[in-house]
Amino acid sequence: MNSTPSLAALHAPDAAPVPEIDAELHELEEVSRNLQTHTLSANTRAAYAKAWRSFEGFCHGHGLDPVPAHPETVRWYVAWMSVQHDVHGLPRFSVATIRQHLAGVADHHLQQGLLDPTGHHGVSSLVRGLAKLRATRPARKRPLLLDDLLRIIAAMEHDAYPAGVTAARDTAALWLGFAGALRRSExxxxxxxxxxLHPVDGIHIHVGRSKAGQDNTGADVVVLPFGATPRTCAPCAIHRWVALLLESITDNVRLYRQAVMSRLFAYQLDTHVCGVDSAGGGAGLISSSDLASPAPLLRATYRNRKNARIHAAGITGDALGAMLDTRMTEAGMDPGEYGFHSLRSGHVTQARRNGASTDEIMRAGRWQRAETVTVYDREFNPAARNSVTRLGL
Structure with a gap:
C-alpha cells in the first residue's frame, strides 16, 4: 500500500558515531540501561509491549512497515481497532485502550531515536473523532458509606476460630480503604x-510509592483516627490484626492455635484495644516496636474448618477486591456495582455529607485536583451545596 504523499515520511536518523568504549564506559552503559527500566512502571512496560506486538502483527498482516511507521499506517491501525468487536458485539478496544496502544507505538519509536508517528494531526484527530462517537458516561463504582461498612463488618465471625483470623484481617483492610481512602494496590x-502509632492522631500510615505518585515525592501520610466507639475505630482493627499476625511467628501449630484463640476470645468489637483510653490505664495490643519490620501488613491466609494459617506473603489487590465481594454477599448485599474503590469513594461521599470541605477531602485522599472530588460529589451526593435545597419547597 502506498503512503499518502501529503504526509511527511519518516526516516531513521543516520547511525550515531561509535566511540572507543573503555571498561568504565561499559559499566556506565549498564547503569544507564538499568535506570532506563525504571522510567516506566512494570505494568506500563507490559502494556506497551503488548500494544507493540498487536501493532506489529497488524503491520505484518497488511504488508506495512512497523518501524519506522508512517502516520497513515497508524491511522489505519486506529481504524482497525475501532471496528473490532468481541463475541457479545461490544467494542474490543475502548478509546482508553486505543490511546494506550498508541502510547506503546510511540514509546517503541522514541526508544530507537525515531520520530513519533502517533503525534501526527491525522492520528490525533481520528482518535478525537472516535472518542466523540463513543462518548458515554464512565461506569463508576458506587460508594460504601459508614453504615454499609459497619453492616459488612458485623456479619463476620469475629469471636470464632478459625473464622476470626480472616475476619480480623478483612476488617483491617476495609478500614484502610474507607478511613484511609487507600486504593487497593496501596x-x-x-x-x-x-x-x-500516634498518641493523639491514632495511626499514621506512610503510603510511599503509589499509582498517583510513582516518583514517591509527594505527601504520603494517611491518618487513621481513633473512633468514638470501638466499632468505628480503625486503629482498633489494626491492633487486632497485627496482634494475631505476631502470634503466627512460630512453627509450633499447637502453641499457635492456643495463642490465637486466646487473642480472639480475650476481647470483642465493643472493647477499645488501641490505647485510646490510655489516660485511664488502658494500653494498646501492640507497640511501636512490633511495627519495626518490612514484612507485609495484609497477609494471605489459609483456612479450613479447624485451623487458619497466616502466610508470610502479602495479599494482592485483586484478592482484596474478591474479599469485598464475598463479605458483601455474606452481609446480604449485592456486590454487583461495588468494588474496593467503593471504600475510597465512600470516604468522599460520607465526609461531604458530614460537612467536610473539598480541601479536607483532598488532603485525606491525596488528590491533586479538586475536580476529582467534585466528580464523586456530583455522582453520589448531588444535594450537597445545591440551590435546590434553598427553594423553600
Missing amino acids: AAALTLESLQ
Missing part, C-alpha cells in the same frame, strides 16, 4: 513499618 503494598 493497601496491599503496605508493610508493618509503613504504620506509626
